[in-house]
Amino acid sequence: MLARRNIFVVGLESFNLEMLRAVRHADRYDFLPLLSYEEISAATRFDLEALLNKARGILRDFLGTIDAVVGFWDFPTVLMMPILRKEFGLRGPSLESVLRCEHKFWARLLQAEVVPDEVPTFALVDPFDPGSAESVGLDFPFWLKPIKAHSSILGFRISDMQDLENALAETRDGIHRFSEPMDVIMGYADLPDKIRAIGGAWCIAETIISNGRQCTLEGYVFNGDVDIYGIVDSIRGPNRSSLERYEYPSSLPRKVQARMIASAKAVIEHAGLDDTPFNMEFFYDRARDAISLLEVNVRISKSHSPIFDKVEGVPHNEVMLDVALGKRPDYPARHGRFRYAAKFMPRLYGFHDEWRVRNVPGDSRRKEIERAFPGSEIQLYVSEGMRLGEMNHRDPYSYELAAVFTGAKSRRGLKREFAALWKAVGLTFEKGAP
Incomplete structure (x- = not known):
């Protein structure tokens, strides 16, 4: 009988724990929390040394073997993990290689050395x-x-x-x-x-390189070999800035996808990145037949996990786990329930900090809506009476009200499912004083 592997997850919370438990052989893993979501993502201030020391204490006090430290949150998680992995002798990329991808200025300098025509x-x-x-x-x-x-x-x-x-x-x-x-x-x-x-x-x-169609390549490096296993389209809203949905698989022409994959491999190899998942965002301008590199993230996109699960039958969290445990991933799985899947991000545009949210469905009503639309999941970022100015999920131009995951047999079916589902959710807004 194989020994269970102890995997510490930075910022573990219920939704992503569900994704982790959906991977193949999950019964062989124990997923253990390492710091809370509130500490490493939602905090208004990050005392980095205090967070590192708390994580070190948790790991040192653990009585079993420590087989991996993983995480799917952005800053500061993605840059804390290399420090902790090095100190505890765990598999993963060096801090310097991660910074070559995540430090936006350093990353641009290096990208310009290998794909100069794709860098702004x-x-x-x-x-x-x-x-x-x-x-x-x-x-x-x-x-x-x-x-x-x-x-x-x-x-x-x-x-x-x-x-x-x-x-x-x-x-x-x-x-x-x-x-x-x-x-x-x-x-x-x-x-x-x-x-x-x-x-x-x-x-x-x-x-600005936002002309054209945006997509994200999901990949990994294992023992120096770079592999791209999926491409997700990113569709922006009417302001051409805020994201409205992710859609998988990509509808970009195969030749364009191949060019992006070649560029991604060149950038990752030049950065010296190894033994980690990553994702890379590109734009394709059809009028100029040109691709442009937006950014590199040294982690899986947690937003993509449910849509990979719907199409592949396994969330791509499995890739993150396999690489961290020293196993070459066997992905994509190709046995999902749907042919297409999407994450919708319904938004309210404009500046409405004083408005309050009304008619927010409770848990029982939300689950009822999910049952009415098989294969859907709804994460609401608002609560009854919340002032929009209090929201964490926002950008300078809009308020992201929810994440809605759906699957369908066609791309049009995705849009139909979401439109009907969001109507059933039925949020309204009470205008406040300017």
Whole structure:
């Protein structure tokens, strides 16, 4: 009889525990929490050393074998894991290789060395420099983003000088949530002098590459071999910024997919990344027949897990586990219930911080709706009477109200299922004072 493997999961919570338990051979694994979701994702401030020390204590006090540390959250989880894995002798990528992908400025420098035609023009920006607005040196419009954050927080589309001034002011007010832990993490890494000189509060400005169709390649590196096992389309909303749904499998032409896969392999190999899952976002501009690289994330996309499960019969969390345990993944599985699957992200657009949410279905009503639409799951990000300004799931332009996962036999069927389901959810909004 095979010994059970003890797998510590950073930020483990109920939804992703369900995905982990759906992998093949899950009966051989014990999934153990390592820090809470509130500590590593929802916190308003990250005391990185305190989080690392708490995680170290949990691991040291554990009486059994520690077989893997895994996680699917973005910052700071993705950059904490290499530190903990190294200290406890576990399989995984080096911190430096992860930073070569996740540190937005360093990543762009390296990407420009191997796929220069796919990288936008970019510039480093110190938001605390009084002359930063005049020295960016890029034509409008462009994006302004921290060198590391998550969920598009403090990411701004800059159309003119007033936009830039406003974005820099907002960045100065909020960047410490990310810059403080980033500075700590970079202190653990062996960095080139040019990168070490860049503080965690710095930003990157880059020309906009959002023309065309967006997609995400999901892949992994195992013993130096790079493999791409699925491509997910990302469909944006009417503001061309906020995501409205993910759809799998991709509808992009096969030749375009092949070009993206070749670029992804070149970037991952150049970064020296190994023994980890990753995902990489691209745009395809059909008019120019050009592909552009948006970003690399050294983790699986947890948002894609349920849609892989619906099509493949197994969530791609299995890839994350296999690589961490030293097993080459056998994926995709190809025995799912549906031919197509999607994650819908229904949004309210505009600035409505004072509005309150009404008619939010309770758990029993939500489960009733899910039963009426077989294969669906609903995660609501709002509660009855919540003021929209209190939401965590938002970007500068919209409020993300929920995540709705659906499967269907056709792409049109996905849209029909969601439209009917969301009507059944029936949220309304009470307008507040401006």
